[in-house]
Amino acid sequence: MRITEKLKMWWAFAMAASALPSSYFLTMSCCGTCAGCPICGSCLLAYPILLAIVIMARLIRAGKGLLRQRQTGQ
């Protein structure tokens, strides 16, 4: 496995591993004071995280297509 692939793999792992804890802890202040909603303010981060995942997946796909095009010269 090339070093870029390894980096990409570990980057994706780290991003995914930090998504839940960060959404849980960063919203604690909202959660601790109100708790009016059952998700404790996680919506503050959950929507951007979900959207980021979708956009990242799209970008990776587009980037790979572009690279493949350059490699094949078509």
Next chain:
Amino acid sequence: MSLRAKETLVKNRWRYIAFVAGFFLFVAPFALLTRAVYFLVGNTAEPTLHSVCFRMPIDWIFGGRFYSIFGSSWFMAAFVFTVIISSIFFGAVFCGWLCPVGAVSEALSRAVPIPKRFRIRIRDTTLTVSMRYGFLVGFIIIAFLVGYKLASDQFGSICCRYCSSSVLQNFASALFEDPSAVGYWHSGSIITLLFWLLIGGLMFSGGRGWCLFFCPLGALSGLAHKIGGRLGFYRVEHNKGICTGCNRCQSLCPMWAIKNDHTVERTLCVNCKECIHACDAYKLVRGKSIEDN
């Protein structure tokens, strides 16, 4: 319906029948399996999909709440352990054949004809695996911190905040029992519905986005299947010798488990046999690998 869709439907009919069976076995008001077990052990509680929660026992283990496993929720824990241990021998067949949560999103994906170019698919399996196990690690970290009182547990554990099983159970209850059950919405369930059915179901190719990234039971079953595959138990293998490289297997696999060289990534594979039914190059094997024979 196109000719290919019809062919897929016929060839995989047993799995689609199993999807329906899974719904009746686990989801209330039916919950036939849970009802049967409760009847045998004399439990008078009314069973629902929560009676066999796919995530809470995992939350308890990593949070050190072993008393929950051996206490009144023993059936829930026994069910999860059975699923994981059976994955060693037969692959993650519960995920691929019986899980009602995965079945609903996959069925929705297949039923709604969105053009492929509008659907998301990560072709690099290492990336998918990294993200899947990354989310599992995040889930375990929260379970550990909350379980050992290192973080506030005032508002419940992480697995109950985003619970696709609750959403499905409430839809089923509203459909078959009390229509007011559908009024259960809160922001967590809305986010779950969005990711489980809209993004993970409709927009992800194969409709298994939730299973791929947010199901800890699926991730652990995948690991168990990888171990089982190495030990020589049932697994799907690819025969390079007769592969034509048409990539049909990749487009059909709901779990994105076919690598670019067409071998199978076992941590993602749920032994659904879609690839086997579509191409002769794939076979379900036990013991020696195809190349050794």
